[in-house]
Amino acid sequence: MDLLTNPPAAPALTGSRRSGAVEWAWALGLVVAWYVLAQSAIAHFIGVAPGREAWVRDLLSHVLIGVVLFAMARSVVRFAVAVGVLFSAFTLANALKLAILGGPVMPDDFVAARNLFLLLEGWQLWGSVAMLALPLGALAWMFAWRSPRAWAALAVVVLAVATLAQRPEPASRWLDARFGDWVWNQRGNYEMRGLPIHLVQESARNLARRTQAPLEDEVDQALTLLGATQPSPFLEIAGGEAGRGGRNVHMIVLESFWDPAVLKAAGLSEDPLDPAFRKLWKAAGHARALSPVFGGYTANAEFEALCGFPVKTDAVFFEGRLRRDVPCLPRHLGEAGYRSFASHPNAAPFWNRINAYRRVGFDHYWSDRDFVLDDMNGEFLGDASLYRQVLERVGPALQGAQPVFNYVLTYFGHLDYPLNSLRPPVIEAKSDNALVQAYANTVHYKSRELMAFLKELRRRDPDAIIVLFGDHLPSLGWNHGGYVESGLLAADRSEFDDEMFRTLVATPLVVIDGRRGAVKTGDLPIYALPALILDLLGDERDSMLRFAARADDALRVRPLPGVHFTLDDGGLTVCRGGEPLPGCEASAAWVEAVALLKRDLFSGAQHALGAPDRLRGLQTVELEVLDIEASAVSEETLPASENDV
Structure with a gap:
């Protein structure tokens, strides 16, 4: 019991x-x-x-x-x-x-x-x-x-x-x-x-x-909407003029290059920009490049400048979304006999650049291992040293038998804007935001080293086309700190007025048409630059580089993550996703058509290029990357799709 x-x-x-x-x-x-x-x-x-x-x-x-x-x-x-x-x-x-x-x-x-x-x-x-x-x-x-x-x-x-x-x-x-x-x-x-x-x-x-790649009839509909026609078969060799065949092209992408003088509340002791740059920029009509990114993700600005298509996702396009060999600007010029060089003194595989540069058609890629790191600001090679070494390498080819596409991406100017002892601070700021003063001093040196390089480059290559622009705005403190202080941006994107969306992505742009000097382009989305270069070269070959560019139209569209804005004679119109506004329907349809073509071209069957059967047997051109084993760098294995549609 x-x-x-x-x-x-x-x-x-x-x-x-x-x-x-x-x-x-x-x-x-x-x-x-x-x-x-x-x-x-x-x-x-x-x-x-x-x-x-x-x-x-x-x-x-x-x-x-x-x-x-x-x-x-x-x-x-x-x-x-x-x-x-x-x-x-x-x-x-x-x-x-x-x-x-x-x-x-x-x-x-x-x-x-x-x-x-x-x-x-x-x-x-x-x-x-x-x-x-x-x-x-x-x-x-x-x-x-x-x-x-x-x-x-x-x-x-x-x-x-x-x-x-x-x-x-x-x-x-x-x-x-x-x-x-x-x-x-x-x-x-x-x-x-x-x-x-x-x-x-x-x-x-x-x-x-991550849907299936676009079908051929979908691509045809998108091309029709854009008013585009199918270009010549992929990698068809273009018949060039007798002799050398074209002017040299130099594209200089400037890390975090922007005009800090507009920070009125910062109380800068002097204008950071070199007066010579001010004069040149004024001659260009104070044009601005409209970037797809703010504060980082430089590779997306690169993709647009090289391939002529906008990026509107909060992710790096080079990482997994560029999965086909494509006739971007380096390859398109290569078909006409150009040699192409890419220079960036960062680790070669950063943002998957080895594979990305090979896919867009560069012949040579010089990374950190190929430069003498003799002028370091923190971990960033100074622009003066980079420019000098690029000229030493490319200079002998400027008057050679083949025209040159010289692409330079600077590294000096990264957050948190360090300077070495050869670049003592010369500008003071009243702002309590230490990054504002540090950035102003960085621009002081960056703009002067740029103008010294331009002077020498134009002396050696007076007929060249030169395009230079900032890849994105600098980060100036948490929650847009330095910009909020001067009323340029709000701390939270939900509080942006329309003009703030343009301010968020607008950097200086200068296009030099040889001896004719600076070109007044107006504000241009970065993806419109390749088509502009072809126009300046007089290159009338069919090209995918003109699919998205609207540089000759009254309307220019800047897609961004979840939003896009248009520029025309009537001003600025911001179209926020999920919030339809009158006048946004046409531009929204354009954005979707371009996104579909981008999926087809860069990760799909490339119907827009024609001759798909020929593409399957295409042998990839090898990219010369000095001192780097490209085979050691693997590409992303995402499905053949793109995140934009």
Whole structure:
């Protein structure tokens, strides 16, 4: 009877359940405590946080992740360490990207993250490595490898991911209906969703967009809408003029080159730009290049300048989306007998440039290993040294038997704008923002070294076509700090007026037509530059480089992530995605047609080029990359698609 009324196992079982409940309470309580502290910290120190209406859902999403992870954990202590490291790494990385570039972490950033390790050094490099390695190591240390419950929880996660990958479209539609989608304002999306929901929602959207390559009839419809015709078969050799066959072309892409004199509130002690550049820019009508990016992602500006198509995604096009050999400007000129050189004193594979430069048709690529690094500002080679060494290499070919396409991408001018002892600060600023003064001094030297190079280049090559422009605006502090101070931009994209969208992407542009001097182009999207160069050369061959360019039209369109704006005689019209406005229908249809052609040309069957059967047997031209084994650099293995449609 005693055994029946007092079974010995019951107290132990009850105690075990009580102990388990206490552990769960501790674990989830730690998640809540971490969340409150972390969000308060980034809001106070960085000025970034989810909107108040999103705090509850964001907290619940973190708690849900905590539930799954604690089911895998060996103990509360290990769970606390792993979750603290994991959540902190994601939250800090997202806050920093928001503050510096204006947008949250996106799925494509995980593909591009490897390039960060090529750019950074010292404590910044080790800090970035730690942000990746510590969470992975902590999760492995936390995992209960012998527990069936842990493996069951992991199986649930794998099943959920596989289901999302198999059926992304319905998941994306449901998430958009539940949590909303602010098409043109990704910061606003993060603020109304919170980070975990934002990442899941945008991952579903990315997967849903990976559709089949465009069909031939779709390409024909897009070409008709653009008023374009199919160019000659791919890589058909063009008949050039007798003799040398053309003027040299020099394209100089200037890292973070912009006019800081417009920062009226900064109180700069003098104009940073060289007076000689001011004079040249005035002769060009103070034209501006309209870039696809702000503060970073230089490779997207490069792609537009070389291939004549706009980029409107928050991801680097060279990374996985350029998957076909294409007749971009280097290859198009190469068909007429040009030799092409690309120079950039950064690590050769950064942003997948080895593969990208080969695909667009460059003959030679000189990277950091090919330059004497004798004038370093931090990790960035000074422009004067770069220009001198480029002239030493390319100079003998300027009057040679073949015309030259000389493409130079500078490196000096990167955040946080370091200067060496040969470049002492000469400009002072009243602004408390230290980056403003540092950038002004960088431009002081950058513009003067540019003009010294131009003087020598024009002396040696007076008939050449020279195109120079800034790749994007500089980052001047968290949440557009230096720009907000002078009223040029708002801290949050949702507060932008129409003019701010143009300000966000407009950099100095100068086009020199040989002895005729500077050309007044007006403001031009960067993707219109290749067609302009062909016009200046008198190159009338059919080319895909004219598909998207509208330089001769009254209307010019600048697509950006989730938004585009048009420039015409009537002024500026901003068309925000998801918010139809009168007059935006035609430009929106144009943007979609160009995006479809881009998918076809750069990752699809290339119907727009004609002769698809010929393309399949095409042998790729090898790119000469001195001192670099291109075979050691792999390309992305994304599906043959593009994220723009």
